[in-house]
Structure formats: C-alpha cells, structure tokens
Amino acid sequence: MDNRKETALPDNAANVKLCAFALTDCTVHVESRIAKYLRAVHRTALELAVPNLFGPELGGYWLQPDHIEQLRRLPDCYPVEEIDLVKDAVEAYLLAQTQELHWTESKIV
Secondary structure (H helix, E strand, O other): OOOOOOOOOOHHHHHOOOOOEEOOOOOOOOOHHHHOOHHHHHHHHHHHOEEOOOOOOOOOEEEOHHHHHHHOOHHHHOOHHHHHHHHHHHHHHHHHHHHHHOOOHHHOO
C-alpha cells in the first residue's frame, strides 16, 4: 500500500530561494572543448562544499549560494582565451547538478 500523497506547491513557491543542494553523480552535456574543464569544476565544487551540512543522517557535500558565487569565479584563474570555456563548464555543471530540482538557471543564485 502506497501512502504517499502529492503536495501542491503554494502560489508563492516562485519566491523560494535555494539555500543549498547536495552534489550528486550527474551527466553534464557540453561540447568536447569544454569537457576538459569539468574535472577542475567538480574538484573545486567539492572543495567548496560543506560535508554533512544537515547532519550525518542526510550526509553529502552541500553547495550554498556563497559557494556557487565562488565557483563562478573559477574562470578568473584561467588564461584569457580559456575564460569563456570555463564559464560555460561551470554553468553546465551547476545546471546538471540542479536539474533534478527542476531549478531554472535564473534561480541558481
């Protein structure tokens, strides 16, 4: 017997802001010239993330808005000709990580 019920979100759900999300295994779809930067993006995200932010029962590595902001500064560490590629890698990574949340790019603070 399934006791789960669907819950409708209130009309003001559009005002909800992201406080954190857990990093997960995900597939990031990018062009091959951008793919080589994904390892650095993922490694940086893991370094920025807080382990067990909501306790060991929930576990995981959690990114908060300030971590996202720091991750978006990663391209500044690359030569000028690579900055746009790294920016694209960061945004593709964030989009892939939050896709399960049905979060739009504009909501990723």
